[in-house]
Structure formats: structure tokens, C-alpha cells
Amino acid sequence: MARYNAKDSEKRWQQAWDGASTFLTPTDATRPKCYVLEMFPYPSGRIHIGHVRNYTMGDVIARFKRAQGFNVLHPMGWDAFGLPAENAAREKGVNPRDWTYANIAAMRDQLKLMGLSIDWSREFATCDPAYYRHQQKLFLDFYKEGLVYRSEADVNWDPVDQTVLANEQVIDGKGWRSGAPVERRKLSQWFFKITAFSDDLLTALDTLDRWPEKVRLMQKNWIGRSEGMRFSFALSNGRDLEVFSTRPDTLFGASFVALSPDHPLTEELAAKDPKMAAFVAECRRVGTAEEAIEKAEKLGYDTGLTAAHPFDANWKLPVVVANFVLMGYGTGAIFGCPAHDQRDLEFARKYKLAVLPVVIPEGADPKTFEVGDEAYVGPGRLANSRFLDGMSVEDAKDEVAKRLEAAGRGTRTVNYRLRDWLVSRQRPWGCPIPMIHCAKCGVVPAKASDLPIKLPDDIAFNVKGNPLAAHPTWKHTSCPRCGGEAVRDTDTLDTFVDSSWYFARFCDTTAADPVDRAAVDYWLPVDQYIGGIEHAILHLLYARFFVRAMKQAGYVKLDEPFAGLFTQGMVCHETYKDKSGAWLAPDEVEKRDGKVFLKGSGEPATIGPSEKMSKSKKNVVAPETIIDIFGADTIRWFMLSDTPPERDIEWTDEGADSCWKFVQRIWRLVSEAEGLPPPGAAIAAVDGAALELRRATHRAIAAVTEDLASLRFNRAVAQIYAFANAISGADVPGAVRREALETLVLLIGPMMPHLAESCWEALGHRQFVANTSWPVSDAALTASDTVTIAVQVNGKLRGTIEVAKDADKAVVETAAFALDTVARALDGKAPRKVIVVPNRIVNIVA
RNA sequence: GGCCCCGUGGCGGAAUUGGUAGACGCAACGGACUUAAAAUCCGUAGUUCCGAAAGGAACGUGCCCGUUCGAGUCGGGCCGGGGCCA
Numbered sequence: 038m039a040r041y042n043a044k045d046s047e048k049r050w051q052q053a054w055d056g057a058s059t060f061l062t063p064t065d066a067t068r069p070k071c072y073v074l075e076m077f078p079y080p081s082g083r084i085h086i087g088h089v090r091n092y093t094m095g096d097v098i099a100r101f102k103r104a105q106g107f108n109v110l111h112p113m114g115w116d117a118f119g120l121p122a123e124n125a126a127r128e129k130g131v132n133p134r135d136w137t138y139a140n141i142a143a144m145r146d147q148l149k150l151m152g153l154s155i156d157w158s159r160e161f162a163t164c165d166p167a168y169y170r171h172q173q174k175l176f177l178d179f180y181k182e183g184l185v186y187r188s189e190a191d192v193n194w195d196p197v198d199q200t201v202l203a204n205e206q207v208i209d210g211k212g213w214r215s216g217a218p219v220e221r222r223k224l225s226q227w228f229f230k231i232t233a234f235s236d237d238l239l240t241a242l243d244t245l246d247r248w249p250e251k252v253r254l255m256q257k258n259w260i261g262r263s264e265g266m267r268f269s270f271a272l273s274n275g276r277d278l279e280v281f282s283t284r285p286d287t288l289f290g291a292s293f294v295a296l297s298p299d300h301p302l303t304e305e306l307a308a309k310d311p312k313m314a315a316f317v318a319e320c321r322r323v324g325t326a327e328e329a330i331e332k333a334e335k336l337g338y339d340t341g342l343t344a345a346h347p348f349d350a351n352w353k354l355p356v357v358v359a360n361f362v363l364m365g366y367g368t369g370a371i372f373g374c375p376a377h378d379q380r381d382l383e384f385a386r387k388y389k390l391a392v393l394p395v396v397i398p399e400g401a402d403p404k405t406f407e408v409g410d411e412a413y414v415g416p417g418r419l420a421n422s423r424f425l426d427g428m429s430v431e432d433a434k435d436e437v438a439k440r441l442e443a444a445g446r447g448t449r450t451v452n453y454r455l456r457d458w459l460v461s462r463q464r465p466w467g468c469p470i471p472m473i474h475c476a477k478c479g480v481v482p483a484k485a486s487d488l489p490i491k492l493p494d495d496i497a498f499n500v501k502g503n504p505l506a507a508h509p510t511w512k513h514t515s516c517p518r519c520g521g522e523a524v525r526d527t528d529t530l531d532t533f534v535d536s537s538w539y540f541a542r543f544c545d546t547t548a549a550d551p552v553d554r555a556a557v558d559y560w561l562p563v564d565q566y567i568g569g570i571e572h573a574i575l576h577l578l579y580a581r582f583f584v585r586a587m588k589q590a591g592y593v594k595l596d597e598p599f600a601g602l603f604t605q606g607m608v609c610h611e612t613y614k615d616k617s618g619a620w621l622a623p624d625e626v627e628k629r630d631g632k633v634f635l636k637g638s639g640e641p642a643t644i645g646p647s648e649k650m651s652k653s654k655k656n657v658v659a660p661e662t663i664i665d666i667f668g669a670d671t672i673r674w675f676m677l678s679d680t681p682p683e684r685d686i687e688w689t690d691e692g693a694d695s696c697w698k699f700v701q702r703i704w705r706l707v708s709e710a711e712g713l714p715p716p717g718a719a720i721a722a723v724d725g726a727a728l729e730l731r732r733a734t735h736r737a738i739a740a741v742t743e744d745l746a747s748l749r750f751n752r753a754v755a756q757i758y759a760f761a762n763a764i765s766g767a768d769v770p771g772a773v774r775r776e777a778l779e780t781l782v783l784l785i786g787p788m789m790p791h792l793a794e795s796c797w798e799a800l801g802h803r804q805f806v807a808n809t810s811w812p813v814s815d816a817a818l819t820a821s822d823t824v825t826i827a828v829q830v831n832g833k834l835r836g837t838i839e840v841a842k843d844a845d846k847a848v849v850e851t852a853a854f855a856l857d858t859v860a861r862a863l864d865g866k867a868p869r870k871v872i873v874v875p876n877r878i879v880n881i882v883a
Numbered sequence: 884g885g886c887c888c889c890g891u892g893g894c895g896g897a898a899u900u901g902g903u904a905g906a907c908g909c910a911a912c913g914g915a916c917u918u919a920a921a922a923u924c925c926g927u928a929g930u931u932c933c934g935a936a937a938g939g940a941a942c943g944u945g946c947c948c949g950u951u952c953g954a955g956u957c958g959g960g961c962c963g964g965g966g967c968c969a
Contacts (some may be wrong), residue, residue, distance in 0.1 A: 040922095117964065242915090251966080327889050353887045379884080411884085454968095570966090679908060687895075692907055698922090699908090705923090755897070755907035762907090765924095827903035832953045834903055872952050878902045882952050 040706035072109035076568030080140040100787035104811035154816025163535035170489030171551035173471040194222040197503035201463035226461035246602035261454025268447025270344035281367025286433035287374040289422035290395035299364035465504040467529025475516035475523035537583040612645035652712035670789035677750040733763040738814035830862040
């Protein structure tokens with residue numbers, strides 16, 4: 038029999054599935070539904086191996102669920118707006134749309150080579166006006182619902198290129214193209230009011246029991262709920278200053294009051310004090326990243342004002358501007374208690390302010406307890422705090438809150454770290470924001486009937502500033518309210534918006550509204566979502582927000598978009614360098630005796646650690662090359678083998694070879710089988726080797742089914758290897774062999790679909806494996822009537838016994854004591870105790 | 884610094900959730916087939932020690948301690964690696 042020709046076979050089956058519309062989404066009302074979705078790709082131009090791993094897993098689940106009788110929705114699309122297209126446009130002079138669609142076409146071809154069970158009729162790109170028109174409608178609806186507002190916010194401004202930069206375009210505080218120092222500028226921008234759902238986004242995490250614990254924890258930390266108080270200090274200039282604190286209990290340890298450099302009061306004071314203005318400017322140079330602010334030296338500027346302690350009008354605290362106080366958190370002003378907050382402590386030490394401990398840990402003496410370089414943030418009893426002395430931290434918080442509330446100086450509040458989502462981007466390749474600026478009427482929403490507001494086809498990229506704003510005609514329009522001259526908002530939406538609801542659009546890509554109500558009611562939530570951990574926070578949080586906003590706007594009735602989430606690991610590869618330290622690609626080196634050499638020249642090279650495949654380190658393997666050599670089934674099998682799916686997997690040539698060998702082995706096993714009865718032949722009662730093979734068959738069904746259902750692909754693969762070994766080793770012909778081979782083929786079906794079809798055909802079937810039901814194991818065959826029981830003496834294994842399943846305790850004990858090894862281990866001593874765990878183990882304690 | 888996750892053969896990893904540690908795969912070694920190689924097939928294999936061999940013994944899941952008849956699995960404390968938040 039000829040070797041399996043993956044190339045011919047895969048092409049043939051892909052065409053056959055296509056021709057029969059096999060993977061169009063079925064809507065058989067008698068079946069349950071299953072929505073399987075992988076995070077859709079950015080059309081960079083080529084599929085990388087991380088995509089292959091992601092889509093292989095999704096495809097296995099989709100095919101498995103199909104075979105189990107579900108209506109499966111398994112779509113694919115393109116997250117198609119974004120910076121790379123703009124860069125290509127600027128550098129190569131191409132139209133970003135043309136560039137993007139050419140990439141999509143190339144990547145679609147590559148994906149199709151993988152033989153994925155995708156319903157391609159539902160494909161769309163987020164840069165299609167047919168998609169983003171609905172996104173514009175959602176924006177208008179959210180606006181109506183009060184979930185969209187306009188506010189001033191800082192942006193990174195490149196003074197040379199006269200353009201707003203994305204955070205990732207700021208490198209070491211400088212514009213990535215111009216190299217000019219980036220400035221912070223205030224612009225009026227659009228926000229989504231995600232904080233309206235802070236509490237719900239947090240508490241609903243508990244309902245997501247099919248999400249990784251890690252992701253839920255990350256989201257929880259990101260939302261960052263903390264309970265505290267807002268209260269005010271009376272300032273020496275006659276005004277009140279409101280601060281936020283999570284530690285009102287430490288109020289008697291206060292040494293200073295600090296304002297954010299961005300606080301309105303700071304700005305007011307700086308207007309009259311050039312030195313303060315200079316200090317504020319210095320603070321802003323650090324950038325907006327919290328981490329940078331945290332690591333920077335704590336600096337302050339004395340305003341000359343004082344603040345009266347809320348519980349002692351004669352106690353005056355200095356008011357300073359401090360670089361570590363964030364405007365976005367709380368009120369942008371704090372009171373500093375150095376003994377119990379690390380940042381306050383560093384600040385106090387620098388400026389020689391008092392450090393008075395007011396919370397004393399259990400067992401320490403309030404008279405002698407001191408704080409050194411580390412603030413004390415643990416529990417304890419209050420001291421040096423007048424009426425709070427002796428209280429626990431919790432009681433003291435309560436007491437302070439009660440008194441401040443009674444005095445009308447403060448309120449208890451819950452504060453969240455989560456901020457509203459700034460969605461305006463001053464970028465030309467994105468979804469236009471459907472708002473219009475009229476000199477008379479102000480900011481006016483576009484009419485729904487005018488959607489989509491399409492991007493112009495002729496965007497000039499080599500201009501200063503935002504190309505959309507610079508376009509000669511695009512922004513000019515008439516006011517939807519008064520009909521007078523007006524201009525469009527020239528900002529576009531953050532591309533995270535595009536990916537926040539695409540899963541809902543897939544339910545019906547032809548709907549006249551953003552979503553079809555019946556379709557989303559049926560298909561959502563996504564039953565299994567798969568993607569990288571890098572989206573653990575933003576993308577998933579934004580999608581969760583969108584579902585809530587869409588629910589409020591009346592589009593959906595569900596609470597959460599993704600019932601099941603799986604985050605897969607990365608694909609890694611060894612790294613190589615030549616003697617000058619330059620990176621070498623895997624195909625530039627050859628291995629001999631565990632050492633690597635430059636291919637051709639024989640010059641030695643060094644092997645570095647295995648790292649995530651990346652262009653910069655050149656440790657990449659092109660999926661299309663692997664598919665060309667071995668076929669898609671081999672690369673799919675590799676992606677599922679050995680390593681648990683959530684962990685990083687290492688690509689090795691040896692591993693790929695062994696997968697290829699297994700493809701051939703299965704083909705041989707099936708195609709060389711002789712004397713099989715025709716399909717559907719009945720199996721007579723059997724015993725001996727034939728019965729053993731039947732048992733192996735049904736145990737394999739049970740094990741693989743369970744492993745696939747719980748996404749333990751590596752275990753399913755191991756089970757299949759073991760089963761293939763059992764078939765090879767069994768000299769059993771006839772109907773029992775047919776049953777075993779057919780089972781093997783059906784079990785590999787979701788993982789190696791092309792090979793499975795070829796084998797199925799070779800076994801005489803006319804129907805696709807893709808249309809064949811998943812096998813069901815026979816419980817009578819998975820259970821065996823004898824069991825092997827381990828026998829221990831004093832916890833150490835001394836032998837095993839073979840007894841009938843559920844055998845009598847006495848029978849088991851007798852068999853255990855009959856073992857020579859047991860007698861030897863006992864060495865004449867009488868057993869004190871015998872523990873018998875049915876069907877498992879006997880432990881004799883002597 | 885806080886919180887979380889992970890440490891098992893030469894390697895990737897299994898282990899019925901407290902019950903025979905090392906399944907399955909890679910690499911390795913021995914053999915068969917072959918003029919030879921590739922491919923394929925059969926076999927060996929945690930470590931150390933005893934034995935000519937059959938076989939046997941001790942040790943063994945990062946380290947220490949504990950709970951238990953029994954611990955890779957549970958608890959406490961270290962060490963190392965990674966992640967998130969600071």
C-alpha cells in the first residue's frame with residue numbers, strides 16, 4: 038500500500054467538505070447549540086504558529102461537538118483596523134484598505150490549508166462599512182443611554198509630527214518616528230462609561246466558573262475595588278479640600294496633605310507661582326504610566342497653605358504638591374500618613390516630616406514601636422490617636438467614619454481603580470466616530486439614517502496631524518439638527534471597540550440591526566472562547582462591558598459574553614546566535630551531535646534558551662512551510678500533543694517528525710488491514726484477545742471523550758497512541774478489528790480530520806467522518822471483571838494480586854498474605870492491622 | 884513588597900484527586916530486515932547497590948518538618964522559576 042500523501046488528500050477533502058457545504062452553521066431546532074470561537078486575528082499578512090495552535094484547539098472542540106450532535110457555530114473574521122495598515126500606507130504608499138484586504142486574502146488561504154471546520158459564509162472584517170456602520174449605531178445608542186460622554190483628557194503629542202501618538206508609539210518619552218520629546222496635551226475626547234458597571238463587572242466574575250481562576254483574579258485586581266472615605270480639610274485660604282483615603286483610621290498619624298500635580302487647585306496656584314508651574318511641568322515629564330510614577334523619586338513642592346486636622350482645628354498640616362498623587366484615583370488629593378504608607382514614608386523621610394506610628398502590631402509596645410524604612414501596613418491596635426486608642430483597625434475606620442459623617446465633613450465611599458474607557462483615537466484607519474460639531478448646536482449625534490459614515494477612499498498619509506482632519510472635504514457636512522455648516526468628529530474609535538462585540542455579530546452577519554435578536558438569544562453566550570492570556574484584562578473586560586451596555590440598549594438579554602474561556606500557552610523555539618552575537622533562524626543552522634553550526638560554512642553557533650517565537654529573535658517556524666512538508670494534520674497533531682494546552686509548547690523538528698510518522702502509522706494500520714467484514718457487520722460474542730481488544734476500544738472511547746470534553750488534548754493524544762499500540766499488538770481479525778480501526782479513525786477525527794476521512798473511505802464508508810456521530814462506549818466493556826490490587830507492608834509496595842472485581846475483603850486478605858514477598862517482609866511478625874481499600878490496595882501494618 | 888501559579892527520569896509530560904510514581908511521546912541503547920541507508924518491526928531503560936544469572940534490596944516527585952495505615956497529591960516553613968498587582 039502506498040504511503041499516505043497528505044498534500045493530495047488534504048486538498049481533496051477540503052474541496053469535498055466545501056462542495057457539500059459541510060460546515061455551514063446548522064439550525065436544527067431539535068439539537069442543542071454550541072458556539073465555539075477563537076479570538077479573531079489581526080490581518081498582518083501571514084498566519085503565525087500561535088494562530089495555528091489557537092485555531093487547532095478551537096477546531097477540535099468544534100468538530101467534537103458537531104460529532105456529538107450539537108448545532109455548532111464556528112466562525113472566523115478579521116480584526117482589521119489598526120496601526121500596521123497606516124504604517125504600510127505611509128511607508129509603501131499603498132491604500133490601507135487595499136493592503137488590509139490583500140493580507141486577509143493571503144491569510145484566508147493559509148487558514149484554509151489547515152482544514153478548519155469554519156463557516157466561511159459568516160466571515161467579515163471590522164473595517165467593512167457593513168460592520169462598522171452597526172458599531173456607529175451602537176455608539177449612538179450608548180450615547181442615548183448616557184454611557185458615552187465627552188471630556189478632556191491627556192494625550193501623547195508629538196510636536197514635530199504634529200500628531201497624537203498611541204502609548205506604544207512613545208519610546209523612552211520620545212516619538213517613535215520624530216524622536217522628539219513627547220508632550221502631554223489635553224484634548225476633548227470620547228469616553229465609554231465602563232465605571233457605571235464597576236460593581237457588576239466585579240461581582241459577576243464569581244459566576245464565570247468556566248474561566249481560568251488566574252484571569253478572574255487579574256480582572257478583579259484591575260477593577261480594584263477598595264472601601265474608603267472622602268472627607269474634607271479646611272484650608273488656610275478659606276477653602277475646603279476633599280481627599281480620599283482607604284485608611285481613615287490613621288488620621289492621627291497624618292503629617293501632610295498632598296495634591297496631585299493635575300489637581301485643579303494645583304493648576305490655580307501654579308498660575309500665580311512660576312516655580313510651582315515648573316515643578317508641575319517636571320512631574321508631567323515622567324509620563325502617565327503608573328509604574329513610572331511609582332518608581333520615580335517622591336518629590337514635593339510646598340504650596341505655603343496649611344490644612345486643619347478634621348478632629349483638631351488647631352493642628353495645622355502643610356499642603357504640598359506631590360508627584361506620586363494621581364489625579365485619576367479618588368479625588369486627586371490625599372492626607373499623608375508616613376508610618377503606614379510606603380510612599381508617604383519615602384516622602385516624609387526626604388522632607389524630614391514626622392513619622393508617628395498609630396497602628397501598633399500585636400505584642401509591640403506603643404511607647405517604643407518605631408517605623409524604619411518600611412511602613413507598617415499590617416493589623417494592630419490604635420495608639421497615639423486620642424479617642425481611637427486601643428481599637429482595632431476596622432473599628433477605628435468605623436469610628437472615624439461615624440464622626441466625620443456626623444460632622445458633615447465626609448462620607449464612606451467605594452472607590453475603584455477602573456477608569457472610564459477613552460475611545461477616541463486621532464488615527465485615520467479606524468471606525469469614524471458618528472458625531473458632528475456644529476457652531477450653533479454644539480456636539481450633535483449623526484442621524485442613524487446617515488450611517489455608515491464611511492472613511493474616505495483617498496486618505497493622504499504624508500501630512501502633519503491626523504490625515505482625516507487634513508482631508509480636503511471629508512469632514513465637512515451639515516448639522517443634523519439645524520442643517521447649517523458643520524464638521525465631523527475626525528477621531529476614530531479605539532480598535533478594542535471593534536473586537537468588543539464581533540462575537541454577537543457572528544450570530545447573524547446579515548442582520549439589518551447590529552444584532553438579530555433571535556439569533557443572539559439562541560447562540561450567545563459563546564460556549565467556548567479560546568485565545569491568548571495577553572487579552573486577559575482589556576479585551577475581555579471591554580467585551581463584558583459591551584454586553585452590559587447592549588443589554589441596557591435593548592439588544593441582548595444576557596449578562597456575560599463568554600461562558601467558557603480558555604487561554605492557551607505560547608509556542609516557543611530554541612534561539613541561535615552566530616559568533617558575532619547576531620540571531621540566526623532555525624533554517625540557517627544545522628545540528629550535529631547536539632551542537633549547532635552555521636549551515637554551509639560549518640562555523641559554530643550557540644544555542645540560547647527556548648523563547649516565544651518572534652521575528653526579532655528569528656526563532657520562527659513558518660506554518661505554511663510545515664504544512665507544505667508534512668501536511669496540516671501533522672502540525673495540528675503536534676500542537677495538541679504532549680504539552681498541556683494552557684502551557685507554553687516548544688516546537689522541535691524531532692517532534693514534528695514523530696507526528697508525521699504517526700500519521701503514516703495510522704494509515705498503514707488501516708489501509709493494510711485485510712479480511713475485514715463489510716461496514717456494519719455484527720460482532721459476535723467474543724473472548725480472549727478479541728475481548729481484550731474490544732475492551733481497549735471502549736476504554737479508549739471513554740477516555741478520549743472525557744479528555745476532549747475537558748480540553749485535555751495532550752491526554753487524549755496519549756490515549757490514542759496507547760490505543761493504536763493495542764491494535765497493532767493484537768492479532769485479532771474480523772469484525773472486532775474493524776470496530777477497533779473505525780473507532781481509532783473517529784477518535785482522531787477532530788484532531789487530524791483529513792487523515793480520518795481518507796482512512797474512513799479506505800474502510801469502505803461513503804459518508805464523511807465530519808458527518809458521522811461520535812462513538813459511544815459500552816459500559817459493559819469498559820469495566821473489567823478482575824482488578825489488580827497493590828499489596829503493601831507498612832506502606833511499602835511488596836507485590837500485586839489479581840482478584841475478582843469487588844471481591845470479598847477476606848478473599849483479598851487471604852490472597853495478599855499468600856504472597857512470598859509479604860511473608861518475607863513480615864519476617865514472622867504478626868500483622869497489627871490490615872487496611873483493605875476495595876479494588877485498590879491492601880496495606881498490612883506490622 | 885503583596886497576591887497567585889509552578890518545581891516529577893536526559894527532555895515534554897502522566898498519575899483514577901490521599902491508594903502500584905514515571906502512562907504516552909521524544910531522545911538513547913540493543914536486535915531484526917537491508918549490499919548499505921532510509922523507512923519499518925521487536926526489545927531495554929528512574930538511580931544506586933548485591934548477584935554469573937534468574938532475581939533481590941535500598942533510595943526516589945526542589946529542601947526540611949508534620950498529619951496519616953499510606954503523601955507527587957493535604958498542612959507549616961524554606962529554596963528556585965514564572966505571572967499579576969504595587
